[in-house]
Amino acid sequence: MVQKYQSPVRVYKQPFELVMAAYERRFPTCPLIPMFVDSDIVSEFNSEDGAVHMVERRCKLDVDAPRLLKRIAGVDYVYFVQKNSLNRRERTLQIEAHNETFSNRVIINELCCYSVHPDNEDWTCFEQLASLDIKSFFGFESTVEKIAMKQYTSSIKKGKEIIEYYLRELEEEGVTHIPRWTPSAVCPAKATVTARPELPISPAISIPIASAKEAPKETPSLPGSLTEPLTGTPDDKLEADYIERYLGDLTPLQESCLIRLRQWLQETHKGKIPKDEHILRFLRARDFNIDKAREILCQSLTWRKQHQVDYLLETWTSPQVLQDFYTGGWHHHDKDGRPLYILRLGQMDTKGLVRALGEESLLRHVLSINEEGLRRCEENTKVFGRPISSWTCLVDLEGLNMRHLWRPGVKALLRIIEVVEANYPETLGRLLILRAPRVFPVLWTLVSPFIDDNTRKKFLIYAGNDYQGPGGLVDYIDREIIPDFLGGECMCEVPEGGLVPKSLYRTTEELENEDIRLWTETIYQSASVFKGAPHELSIEIIDASSVITWDFDVCKGDIVFNIFHSKRAPQPPKKDTLGAHGITSPGGNNVQLIDKSWMLGQDYSMVESPLICKEGESVQGSHVTRWPGFYILQWKFHSMPACATTNLPRVDDVLASLQVSSHKCKVMYYTEVLGSEDFRNACCDVQSLGSMTSLESSHSGFSQLSAATTSSSQSHSSSMISR
Secondary structure, X not given: OEEXXXXXXXXXXXXXXXXXXXXXXXXXXXXXXXXXXXXXXXXXXXXXXXXXXXXXXXXXXXXXXXXXXXXXXXXXXXXXXXXXXXXXXXXXXXXXXXXXXXXXXXXXXXXXXXXXXXXXXXXXXXXXXXXXXXXXXXXOHHHHHXXXXXXXXXXXXXXXXXXXXXXXXXXXXXXXXXXXXXXXXXXXXXXXXXXOOOOXXXXXXXXXXXXXXXXXXXXXXXXXXXXXXXXXXXXXXXXXXXXXXXXXXXOHHHHHHXXXXXXXXXXXXXXXXXXXXXXXXXXXXXXXXXXXXXXXXHHHHHHHHHOOHHHHHHHOOOOHHHHHHOOEEEEEEOOOOOEEEEEOHHHOOHHHHHHHHOHXXXXXXXXXXXXXHHHHHHHHXXXXXXXXXXXXXXXXXXXXXXXHHOHHHHHHHHHHHHHHXXXXXXXXXXXXXXXXXXXXXXXXXXXXXXXXXXXXXXXXXXXXXXXXXXXXXXXXXXXXXXXXXXXXXXXOOOOOOOOOOHHHOOOHHHHHHOXXXXXXXXOOEEEEEEOOEOEEEEEEEOOOOOEEEEEEEEEEOOEEEEEEEEOOOOOOOOOEEEOOEEXXXXXXXXXXXXXXXXXXXXXXXXXXXXXXXXOOOEEEEEXXXXXXXXXXXXXXXXXXXXXXXXXXXXXXXXXXXXXXXXXXXXXXXXXXEEOHHHHHHHHHHHHOXXXXXXXXXXXXXXXXXXXXXXXXXXXXXXXXXXX
């Protein structure tokens, strides 16, 4: 496989003639390049008018290679041939170099060019391109490739330093100007060609020398290895100074990857070419593997075109419900100049937003946030005078509970994460998670598999008020912009959220018309509850300290929700084993499992206080189990209380009683069990994130929760939340 390397345009702010004088001083040897031992002129040509000077040199290198490799190759030095073509009229110098020996095993070509800057004729540009094709080398192909890559990066770094060194030397000698070539300044003479005697050829690995070579507008290609290497308009090329100023400090190989991928897009992509910083994000996301980065970038460009994402900021207007209840917004910048986005997730009614808007609107809103983030990064790059390619996100989890683990809401969140990870890689510079509650590890278990490993390393998590001390928020955000709700003095305009009114909810039919599913057909089950005929669900727990979670809507009537524990299986004993626990899913829409002969307190026990749920309420909750065995979730018909005998019944009460008693109750529910091992792993995964700040208080919260459950069968330790 042929490896190619291309440098950005490097600019010397001196005239071409002065740079050429500095370049010539590096021959026949260069003390600044210890490996450059010697060079001899093989042939030389001068045109009649003196405008063209061509010289071919044979250069000798002492390559920094393992002694064993040198012994196997039978050489101590490396030779290569360098051909220089100087055109004083056009003010260009082209340099071609290739290996002299072992060409049947290793093919190395290098092309460099100096030329006049297209926008300033008193400046000089330089470009460098190299290719490496190792066919075979005694089984040391990988080693030779590493040596060549090291040589290339060294040449890029050292080249400009050498030219600048000799420019300073000329200045110290009083040479600050060299007149340009003109026909009248040269006496007519015949072209001369000088041939030097052939030197004995020693077997060698030929590797291009690390020299101070620079680039032009157009240059010929190297046969068989480089295709039209340095062509293109000036606007197509990236200058080294531009990369450093707007994209950051990149290694020569990283610069090469960026230039080559950008050039490939210009040649093959018919649509809009993304900005350089956007291309660079995809390269970073794939550790500068061009093939992998190109694949995901092309997929993203197709996605952006299909969904018109480039025009999102101009065409998208957030619905009023998002403006009022979406608890996120931009807020100044962090200490590194990154735009700061604040999300008060614990105050957000995710279920209400999904019910009111649907998944697509939420996704489009999040995409608009990401597009705005890209725009703010560009602005901050100009303001702060340094590359800023990512933003910081501060997530406040105060108020987060099982209500936020509503399954369709989590599904929507996972889809959003998946889309953002695929199309906005390396845009998150840091994620600060504050006031993480005890339910956070459960949420983390659900979403973490969808988050890239590189992104996880950027997470900083604080439980309780740990963020207020040393190593906390003040290390990343200036005190004067810390929001008021986090103990700061800065007024934050991020909405406080609250419950979305049910009057804004959209019907299932409306959502389905937009091809938006609430997963009710796949993960939610419906059940009817009659007076004297409760609906019951059995969950078998093998490992104690597992977590049972539930989410249900009371679609019709009022019900009482209970949780019981039994050591023996209720009937019918129909189980589907799922790892360490099994969930029995009996057929029909009304199932009774507790035998009428069972006695409460003897055959089974209540582990949660009864919860009365009214029609229209949504309930989410969890329970940390104490014992193995069978846990029974029960939805029971809630009868209207009897009227007091001392008073005549009210008409409204009688009518309500008649209405309820004449109709069945209906619930729609979903349950899930987090095994004890998964539960512990969730806590461990959270604590192993990046530069993790102590989450001990959050972890101890779970421990207290479990302890409370084990202390009494009547524990109130679960999170039963209804609204």
